[in-house]
Amino acid sequence: MKRAFALSLLAGLFALSPLAYSAPPEKEPLKPDEKPIVIPFELLKSRHMAIQVKINDKGPYRLIFDTGAPTNLVNNKVAKEAGLLEKGDKTAPLFGASMNAKTIKKLEIGGLKLEGMTTMVMDHPTVSAIAEAVGPVEGIVGFPFFARYKMTIDYEKKEMTLTPNGYIPGDAMAGMMEKLMGGASGKKAEPNVLAPAAVWGFDVYDRKKDDENPGVTVNSVLAKSPAALGGLKNGDRLLTLDGRWTDTVSDTFLAASLAKPGKAVALVVKRDGKELKLTVTPGKGL
Amino acid sequence: MRWRTALVLAACLGLLPLLATRADDKPKAAPDPRAAKAAKVEVPYRLTDTKHLMVRTKINGKGPFNLIVDTGAPAVFITKKVAEKAKAEEGDKGWVNFDSFELEGGLKVEKARGRIEDLVQLDGMNGMGLAGVELHGVIGYTVLAKYRIEYDLTSDKLVFEPLVAFDPPPLVPLGGKGGEGIQSMGPMVKMLTAMLGIKPNFDTVPRGFTGIEYEEKDNKVFIKAVLAGSPAEKAGLKVGDHITSVKTDGIDSGKDLNKALAKAGVGTKWRFHVTRGGKEEEVIVELGKGL
Numbered sequence: 001m002k003r004a005f006a007l008s009l010l011a012g013l014f015a016l017s018p019l020a021y022s023a024p025p026e027k028e029p030l031k032p033d034e035k036p037i038v039i040p041f042e043l044l045k046s047r048h049m050a051i052q053v054k055i056n057d058k059g060p061y062r063l064i065f066d067t068g069a070p071t072n073l074v075n076n077k078v079a080k081e082a083g084l085l086e087k088g089d090k091t092a093p094l095f096g097a098s099m100n101a102k103t104i105k106k107l108e109i110g111g112l113k114l115e116g117m118t119t120m121v122m123d124h125p126t127v128s129a130i131a132e133a134v135g136p137v138e139g140i141v142g143f144p145f146f147a148r149y150k151m152t153i154d155y156e157k158k159e160m161t162l163t164p165n166g167y168i169p170g171d172a173m174a175g176m177m178e179k180l181m182g183g184a185s186g187k188k189a190e191p192n193v194l195a196p197a198a199v200w201g202f203d204v205y206d207r208k209k210d211d212e213n214p215g216v217t218v219n220s221v222l223a224k225s226p227a228a229l230g231g232l233k234n235g236d237r238l239l240t241l242d243g244r245w246t247d248t249v250s251d252t253f254l255a256a257s258l259a260k261p262g263k264a265v266a267l268v269v270k271r272d273g274k275e276l277k278l279t280v281t282p283g284k285g286l
Numbered sequence: 287m288r289w290r291t292a293l294v295l296a297a298c299l300g301l302l303p304l305l306a307t308r309a310d311d312k313p314k315a316a317p318d319p320r321a322a323k324a325a326k327v328e329v330p331y332r333l334t335d336t337k338h339l340m341v342r343t344k345i346n347g348k349g350p351f352n353l354i355v356d357t358g359a360p361a362v363f364i365t366k367k368v369a370e371k372a373k374a375e376e377g378d379k380g381w382v383n384f385d386s387f388e389l390e391g392g393l394k395v396e397k398a399r400g401r402i403e404d405l406v407q408l409d410g411m412n413g414m415g416l417a418g419v420e421l422h423g424v425i426g427y428t429v430l431a432k433y434r435i436e437y438d439l440t441s442d443k444l445v446f447e448p449l450v451a452f453d454p455p456p457l458v459p460l461g462g463k464g465g466e467g468i469q470s471m472g473p474m475v476k477m478l479t480a481m482l483g484i485k486p487n488f489d490t491v492p493r494g495f496t497g498i499e500y501e502e503k504d505n506k507v508f509i510k511a512v513l514a515g516s517p518a519e520k521a522g523l524k525v526g527d528h529i530t531s532v533k534t535d536g537i538d539s540g541k542d543l544n545k546a547l548a549k550a551g552v553g554t555k556w557r558f559h560v561t562r563g564g565k566e567e568e569v570i571v572e573l574g575k576g577l
Contacts, residue, residue, distance in 0.1 A: 043455065045458055046360065047360045047426075047427040047428075047431075047455075047457055048357070048358060048360075048427075049357050064358060065357060066356070066357055066358030067339060067355055067356055067357045067358070067437065068338060068339075068354050068355065068356030068357065068358045068359060068424060069358060070336050070337040070338065140358070143337045146437065147337075147439045150436065150437070150438040150440070151436070151437045151438070152434060152435065152436045152437075153357070153430075153434070153435050153437070154434045154449070155430070155431040155432075155434075155449065155452070155454055156434070156449045156451075156452040165438055165439065165440045166440065167438075167439040167440050169337070169439070170337070189415065189485065189486060189487040190487065191487055191489035191490055191491050192418075192487075192488075192489070192490045192491075193490070193491055193492075193493050193548065193549045193550075193551065194490050194491070194492055194493060195493040195544065195547070195548050195549075196493065196577040199496075199497070199498070199499055199513070199577070200576075200577045201497070201513050201516075201576075202576060202577065203495070203575050203576035203577070204577075220515075220576055222497065222513040222514050222515050222516060223513075223514040223515070224511075224513070224514060225513050225514075242330070243328055243329075243330050243390065243391045243392075243443065244330045244342075244390060244391075245342060245344075245350055245390055247350070249492060250490045250491075250492070251350075252577070253490070253492045253493070253577060254490070256577050258330075258332075258442060283499040283510075283511070284499060284500060284501070284510075284540060285496075285497075285498050285499035285500050285510075285511070286493075286495075286496050286498065286543065286544060286547060
């Protein structure tokens with residue numbers, strides 16, 4: 001019964017807040033003359049990166065820049081000042097979290113302006129703890145922001161360099177809600193099937209239990225297949241595929257699931273005690 | 287209530303507890319003058335379903351373990367289980383000195399250290415299977431600050447360039463209460479997971495192997511090559527065959543074909559409908575092992 005209750009709750013809330021969970025549309029296609037923008041950051045005593053951010057012309061506020069945060073986040077104080085909250089907004093009893101994501105009309109970081117960025121509103125206990133130790137910190141800037149850029153972080157110069165890359169960040173929250181709902185069957189989920197993105201023409205088998213050396217052993221290299229054309233041979237110990245470790249059959253399939261057809265990639269193998277780098281172009285096929 | 291807990295948890299994933307009272311008072315090592323021009327290393331990563339950048343890492347030669355690249359974490363954190371597997375033991379002031387710490391792509395981090403902690407954020411994600419992959423820890427400031435790192439979600443690699451002349455400022459004691467607020471959510475998360483009845487499965491199986499190359503022409507898929515000795519050859523698929531459907535799925539594109547067989551296991555049988563020399567043929571292919 002409890003489960004049913006939680007499920008219906010989840011379902012109801014998910015269905016009722018489509019606006020909150022839909023990703024902002026990508027407004028502009030990539031311009032060819034995009035110049036990199038340099039944003040300085042402050043290295044806090046807590047060793048977090050902090051940047052100055054204006055929200056709807058208010059601020060600047062000091063926010064933590066966090067590559068490990070799937071969403072942006074500001075506290076209730078900033079949300080109120082910047083007009084992110086609407087009348088009748090309900091707040092969760094936990095950390096004053098708002099029920100759904102808010103849209104920031106105008107976000108400015110240095111010379112960079114963004115419209116329609118989404119954020120969560122919440123008094124995050126870790127953010128508060130950091131603020132207690134290092135002075136005011138009002139929130140977090142994460143994935144929905146930085147994913148849109150080719151970004152270089154340099155701790156020596158204390159700056160990040162951003163160039164738009166045209167990437168449209170999906171909505172992490174929506175994805176998680178889907179997962180929560182989809183996975184709530186009470187049964188153990190089926191194992192994931194790893195499908196290679198291209199056809200290679202060889203097989204690998206797992207090393208024996210007592211074999212601690214890296215790699216998998218290659219067999220069944222098919223005649224005239226992309227693998228054979230690239231010089232792969234039966235008995236080769238495959239160490240990496242396109243830079244990814246291949247220590248198990250499943251590693252190998254994972255690496256192959258990420259290698260696109262028609263694109264040449266490096267396969268590093270050990271053959272007769274020597275490491276060789278082969279170049280293989282997998283074909284469009286399966 | 288519960289979904290909120292989940293969301294709050296999710297929002298906290300990136301930010302880890304402060305190392306409040308534990309100073310990293312390791313004496314500074316002078317930068318190595320020999321390594322004047324260090325090479326860039328391309329590190330493959332995966333974007334998890336929770337939008338985390340996950341990099342596989344071998345610790346003390348064991349693993350690979352799935353770690354999140356996290357500027358919101360002050361140091362490297364690994365779970366107790368990982369520490370056990372990697373035979374990493376806590377030393378002075380709770381720090382572990384790793385004998386080796388290698389990121390996929392061949393980046394060896396010298397003198398890497400870390401902490402052993404079962405972070406509630408990771409427990410939560412793993413318990414609910416949110417990330418789509420089991421997570422084993424995070425890579426934070428103490429390692430990340432040694433490199434100039436290029437992130438680009440349109441590429442499948444991160445680029446790490448060692449800052450050879452730079453010695454990142456050490457961690458300092460901060461006082462304060464650390465991140466207990468979040469860590470105390472542990473029991474709540476466990477309850478939520480149990481209540482929702484989510485049992486994630488991180489196991490993987492390879493898709494079955496057909497052994498054809500195809501080409502697409504005018505919304506039709508033709509077999510361009512049948513690999514020698516492949517299941518396709520044994521079943522009797524021929525070069526030039528126009529694949530019209532697989533089982534009940536109509537095939538108009540390579541995408542359709544890949545979709546039809548996306549979850550096809552090794553040893554499963556699939557009915558291919560093809561047009562060959564103007565005639566309809568049905569070919570049953572038993573998928574093999576391979577890629």
